Amino acid sequence: MQTVNDGFAAAAGKSSFIRKMFEKGLELKAQFGEDAVCDFSLGNPDVPPPLAARPALEKIAREAVEPLGLGYCPNAGIPYVREAIASFLSKQQGMELEGQDVIMTVGAAGALVCIFRAILEPGDEVLVPSPYFVEYGNYCGHFGGTLRPVESREDFSLDMAAMKAAIGPKTRAIIINSPNNPTGAIYGEAELDELCRLVEEENAKREKPIFLLSDEPYRAFAFDGASVPAILPKTKFALVVGSFSKTLSMAGERLGYIGVNPALSEADGGVLVSTLILVNRTLGFVNAPVVGQKLAAEICHETVDLSIYARRRQLMAEVLTGAGIDFIMPKGAFYFFPKAPGGDDGKFVDALLKERILAVPGSGFGRAGYFRLSSSVDEKIIARSAEGFKRAVQNV
Ligand code: PLP
Numbered sequence: 001m002q003t004v005n006d007g008f009a010a011a012a013g014k015s016s017f018i019r020k021m022f023e024k025g026l027e028l029k030a031q032f033g034e035d036a037v038c039d040f041s042l043g044n045p046d047v048p049p050p051l052a053a054r055p056a057l058e059k060i061a062r063e064a065v066e067p068l069g070l071g072y073c074p075n076a077g078i079p080y081v082r083e084a085i086a087s088f089l090s091k092q093q094g095m096e097l098e099g100q101d102v103i104m105t106v107g108a109a110g111a112l113v114c115i116f117r118a119i120l121e122p123g124d125e126v127l128v129p130s131p132y133f134v135e136y137g138n139y140c141g142h143f144g145g146t147l148r149p150v151e152s153r154e155d156f157s158l159d160m161a162a163m164k165a166a167i168g169p170k171t172r173a174i175i176i177n178s179p180n181n182p183t184g185a186i187y188g189e190a191e192l193d194e195l196c197r198l199v200e201e202e203n204a205k206r207e208k209p210i211f212l213l214s215d216e217p218y219r220a221f222a223f224d225g226a227s228v229p230a231i232l233p234k235t236k237f238a239l240v241v242g243s244f245s246k247t248l249s250m251a252g253e254r255l256g257y258i259g260v261n262p263a264l265s266e267a268d269g270g271v272l273v274s275t276l277i278l279v280n281r282t283l284g285f286v287n288a289p290v291v292g293q294k295l296a297a298e299i300c301h302e303t304v305d306l307s308i309y310a311r312r313r314q315l316m317a318e319v320l321t322g323a324g325i326d327f328i329m330p331k332g333a334f335y336f337f338p339k340a341p342g343g344d345d346g347k348f349v350d351a352l353l354k355e356r357i358l359a360v361p362g363s364g365f366g367r368a369g370y371f372r373l374s375s376s377v378d379e380k381i382i383a384r385s386a387e388g389f390k391r392a393v394q395n396v
Contacts, residue, residue, distance in 0.1 A: 007141065021349075025358045032356065038385040040373040041358040043181065043334060045249040047304045047376075053248070056298035060291055070290055075281040077104025077257075077288055084297035089259045092219070093230040093240065097259055103276050104288035107256040108217045108243040110280075112139045112175075115239060115258065117279040118272065119211060120145040124172040129158055131337065131365035133181050133215075145172070149366045155328060156185035156337070160194050167202055173211045174199065178228060179218040182365045182372040183337045184330020186222060189229045196234040203237055212238040217256070218333040220247040220303045223310055226331045236263035244296050246334075249304045255292035309334050309375070315382045316375040323389035336373045337362065342396040345371050351396045355388030 002009050021041035028037045063069050076082060082099035090097045105111035116126070122144025128136055130149035137147040150166045153159050163174070174195070178187045187195075196212065203209040214231040219242060222228050231238045243256030258276060265273055280287070316336055320327050327338035340348035345361040345368055352359050352371075362370030375382065 021358050021360050024353070028356055028358075037356045037358065038377075038381050038388065039358045040375070040377055040385075041360055043246070043374045043376055045246050045251055045304065045376055046378070047249055047308050049249045050299055050302040050304060052299045052302055053250075053295065056295055057291075059298070060294045063294075064291075073287045073290055073293070075287050076277040077102070078290070078293050078297075081293040081297040085257050085300060086259075088300045089232075089240065089257075093232040093259065095230070095233045095261070097232075097262065100273070101260045101262050101265065103258045103260075103273065103280060104293055105243075105256045105258060105280060106285045106288055107245060107251075107254045108215055108241050109135065109139070109256070110254070110283075110285055110288075111241045111243070111256045111258045112136070112213065112215065113142065113283060114276050114279050114285075115173075115211070115213060115241070116140045116143050116145055117283060118275040119172055121172075123170060125168065125170045127163065127166050127171060127174045129163070129176060131156075131182055131362060131367040131370070132175075133177055134364055134366070136175055140173075146170075152183075152185075156180065156183040158187060158191045158195060160191070160198065163195065164198055167198075167210070171202075171210050172208065173213055175213040175215060177215040177218075179221055179330075179332025180335075181218065181333055182335045182360075182362075183328075184333050184335050186226050186228055186331040192229050192231060192234060196231075196238070199237050200235055209237050214238055214240050216240060216242045217246050220306065221309060221334055222332040223313060224331070228332065232259065232261050236261045236267065239264075244292070244300065247303050248296070248299060250292065250295065253292035253295065254289055255296050256288070312375045312377065312379055312382060315379055316373065319382060319386045319389055322386055323393050325389065325393065334374060334376045336375060337365075337367075337370050338373070340369055340371050340396075341393045343369055344396075345369055348392065348396050351392040352388070354395070355385075355392050357385050357388045357392065 025039040082102045086097040086099045086102045116139055120143045124145045125148050126140045126145055127148050127150050129152045150162050199210055199212050219228050240259040245251035325338045349359050349361045360372045
């Protein structure tokens, strides 16, 4: 009996490596106890939200009992929240956005799904620098789109020649993620300028433009003085996507946004924005969560305590160095993407598992021979993993 469609039937059993490791972790914790397992499999923000969240939530709770306090809201988001996020994005992107240029969504994930619904025809292609966040494939696959990974350079910077060569008649979008999950790379001004020039040149020849989707849920996580360049002023074909899942530690509240360059709305008469608002509704989201919207409007300019993440990053680097594991220090986000000792990522992740250390094979992100660690984990656990890493390297 086949209860699901052909695509999902083919994918059954091949669920994401990340989820598999997460489930394995739960099993091990149940068997050996929480303290016996070092779980670096999932990027689940575990630090508290900023202190300002509490008075903001108290205010929202007081308003919640008013008529429509928790009711349906306009599909694009509560008007004053869109204005607040527009002002947040204007500062971040160095470009004036108004409320009408912002759509509140169900996380960055919901934002991307809405964009793909609005722009893709079956058979269209979405290019992504590889390694990449594997769920992008599902997001565009829902609408008949195909994700085409384009290998990044050895240092995880963009390979512009490869990107140019990958563009074809079916290309409809390029998705970049900076700071990057899984590599921690932050793309610099010069490479983004080059990418935007490429998009502009291509679009000059096309009726249907290629969109540059900049997925930025880790924007605040930039270390050692690194900064994340703004994408919107570089080309009107860029859409910025983000969320407060990580920056405010409110991943469960599912609050994200799309920011559109006003010049694009002027060029297409606002059709893309009104389509995004429509699909946000008809995909079943209806509107972004109301409590999350109100909370984000109050505290979007804050972040979680980033010094906690900076210390964890430093400690994780020390643990890996101590074990003789080769890695590039991540500039941002909270992941490490080291080379798997012995070269076989599956084998090395198994060796780590024997030490009750959970990691995700690089194959799950489109690059075999590497593995991913999330450093969104208490310092005590990172420190405790040091001997296990050393043994796994010896035993692989
Ligand atoms: N994009 C990337 C690169 C991610 O790592 C994640 C979540 O881990 C998302 C998008 C989705 O985030 P959310 O929907 O919680 O904003």
